[in-house]
Amino acid sequence: MALDKKLIALAVLLGILVGTGAFTFRYAEGLSYFSTDPKACANCHIMTPQYDSWQKSSHHTVAGCVDCHLPHTFIAKYIAKAENGYHHSKGFTLQDFHEPIMIKGKNQKILQHNCVSCHEDMVHGLFRGDITNPDAVSCVHCHASVGHGALPTSIGGADRGENREGNSHE
Amino acid sequence: LMNIFERKAEAKAPYVRLVEVTEDTTDPAEWGKNWPKQYDSYKRTALSTRTRFGGHGGSEALPEEKIERDPWLKRMFLGYAFSIDYRDRRGHAYMLSDQESTERLSKPQSGSCMHCHAAIMPVYRALGDGDALVGMNKTHKMSYQELNKMVHDMGHGHSVSCVDCHDPDSMALRVTRPAFIVGIQKLAESDAPVPAIPSIDIWRQGSRKTPYDPNVDATRGEMRSFACGQCHVEYYCSSGMPLTFPWANGLTMDGAEKEWNETEIKGERFYDYKHKESGAEILKAQHPEFELWSQGIHARSGVACADCHMPYMRDGASKVSDHWVRSPLLNVNRACQVCHHIPEAEILARVDSIQQKNFDLLQRGGAALMDLLDAVQTAKDAGATPEQLKPALELQRKAQWRLDYIAAENSMGFHAPQEAARILGEAADYARQGQVEALKLLK
């Protein structure tokens, strides 16, 4: 990780520019991408479901989007932002991404690291000393609901009518 | 299942009404002027689609080619109109014309048939002086041709239409079909378990002074299945009695069998047809999708028909329900992956594994049934009396009912995998028991 700051800045810019072009960048409020405010992520309407479900999740008060989805160190964070920025902007512009959005690959690893970095005290016994082992026990295998509330596959059973909506359409 | 993804989008893009629609507006094109996105997708039900087990096949049977390969199906139906003609099952757009052109109509059919194949509500109301149930109860004695003509003459010769599922004022989802309302009320009044329909449990705990009313008591999630349960159900439909959904003992295969066994028509125990070879009094099963679904894990989990068959599709910033009702396997990302975050290939492999197991059991049951029919024939040839044959024929009735229940159901058992396998296991056992009974007559 011997990159100097200029290189990083370049990487960030490149990622965004290649992916979007200035117009989309502004349209999608690309600048907000550098913020840590969860609302910034939701500027893309495509992120709205995740934003809404995050608000109902157990971590709502303790972790924002970037706490879970971006590396916690400064350098790695901006590299990831550049890379994701590229994908997000490209996806948003071309509308060619897979829906529903499903987290994958590298982003899953970042997530795992972030769980562990907050919860290390509790879980270090599960790691035999090396919590970076790619084959470590995956937190979201069991705790998939922490960031975005109960998953649809465990949606709380059939609706028992508690949150009955009115008969008429909104 | 509304709670997963906020439906904010709807609020953001309220529709503009360009034309007025009423209870009598059965032409979907009219509604389409107000809700063009839904109408556009609705029209696509005229496109033909196909999957391994879906999108084709006779309504109560297996894919057409299969019937040629599996003559047991044809033999099983001997004596019934269904052995005459199977057409390709198609999209909703065709439901009326397919019915009108089936050769099964060469045998006289009852007006009840129209209940599920046309936008018939205004006709029921007209016949019943405003009361649709009264109206419907007059139609089973009418001939199919007579009622069909009436529907067309009154201008309602359309397939299932917007007004059948939506309140024209509020656009709220609703059920309209009288046979469904009567059926679900019977179910509510019974004490059969209803894990998939909690609102019935809630109603049961109340005073029960007013009957269970799906349009009032059901949750929105439940309505997303009830809309389909108006038609995708086992029924009895002939001139002998009004169209009936057999739910007084619950939504299970066993419950329906019990109801049919206890039903009398003209003083006789009810049957759909007498088997042409054996003379057994056979029960015919028709598309019990709603019932089988209700016995599965998805239903228990609150997953509705519309979740899989009419998933939301993103349309710019808003979401609309895909009215192109079809096999979810043609649409895995929206139909399944919203809930199951796993690759499409794995989802298809899971479905295939489930369907293959049920398909194999179905063939096994079919083979057993053929052996039963052979044994009965041999016994008859050897001079067995009808009285002596009775035990074997009773077992044929039980076996066929179970086999047909899954053959006629259209998901090849996906809607409730273990339940489907259980039913087919019982089918084979009963068919073999019948074979044994027939063989014993040869001693």
Added chain:
Amino acid sequence: LMNIFERKAEAKAPYVRLVEVTEDTTDPAEWGKNWPKQYDSYKRTALSTRTRFGGHGGSEALPEEKIERDPWLKRMFLGYAFSIDYRDRRGHAYMLSDQESTERLSKPQSGSCMHCHAAIMPVYRALGDGDALVGMNKTHKMSYQELNKMVHDMGHGHSVSCVDCHDPDSMALRVTRPAFIVGIQKLAESDAPVPAIPSIDIWRQGSRKTPYDPNVDATRGEMRSFACGQCHVEYYCSSGMPLTFPWANGLTMDGAEKEWNETEIKGERFYDYKHKESGAEILKAQHPEFELWSQGIHARSGVACADCHMPYMRDGASKVSDHWVRSPLLNVNRACQVCHHIPEAEILARVDSIQQKNFDLLQRGGAALMDLLDAVQTAKDAGATPEQLKPALELQRKAQWRLDYIAAENSMGFHAPQEAARILGEAADYARQGQVEALKLLK
């Protein structure tokens, strides 16, 4: 980015070792000095527990009371040691003493029995000059008593112990049992589908120069099931050949049947015993939990035995795996509710519905088998020759194998609901076919 986590964790030194443990430390109490939390929960396997179908019952059978109520099980096993004695199945702490006290040992048993009932690895290594597989391959010809004495004399008379599942240096999960390693390698080398074990697919795509090594190639998630697959599997264990897990044709019931059918012992087609009444060559099934699990949706979804049977529990500031291995139904909140956010009552209702259906099918199959045995007896009495009886007895073999497969499996089909129902459906069909064959001899 990687190394900061690494450093932090190392600094924390997860556990303090108070005593040294090695490959030869089989006494769990020693390990318990280093890992008291795990040891404390491990010791609780000596407590007795009970659920509707779990925590009791003979190993290859149904709950004890059931056997009295269901004499068909006893009759099915006539001719086999298992018809002599069923003991309550208990926790891991008892595995050695329960084995030592079973009356089944009144018939001579092979040393192979010890593979899964004691901390036997040092003994295998001693017998094999350091090579455990070589050592194991010497034990099937030894008598149970002889090997048992050796195990005790060498100081390894303990139930399954820490060293059996953990590397004493790293504490990493591992498998040690030679029969498992041989079995899983056969599986890897076959081309049978392995949806539950993706690492085999990956290995298959490689050069295949070195055999599949579970301790190297498997993922951690897979190891969380492999640890149990060392023992909770169908096997053949007698003096005729080394302990064998029949996985060369895949982990399915059908695959195992094929392997047994193709196995020869002393020039004869393999069988476990000849049925005392009918003379049929019977295959005995033993606890195929690993195999049935592998055919289910949980396995496909990466859910491991340990996830449900050894869930994490909070212990002060840290979490540890609950080594009180037992029925998850006694522990629903930790075993199921981390993944299924639904009320405990609903979870139990789902399990009950699944188990009840399989239980009913099992009874149905049992009834069919009894009818087969009766029919064979009648045919024999009427003078049928062994040659004539062959088709009926072959069908008995098939039917019993399937029935026993699910009866011996310990989850009453929960581990793979549809697959269990499928197997039981086939069982009833084959049993009835056998009855038919026997009846035909009376003509």
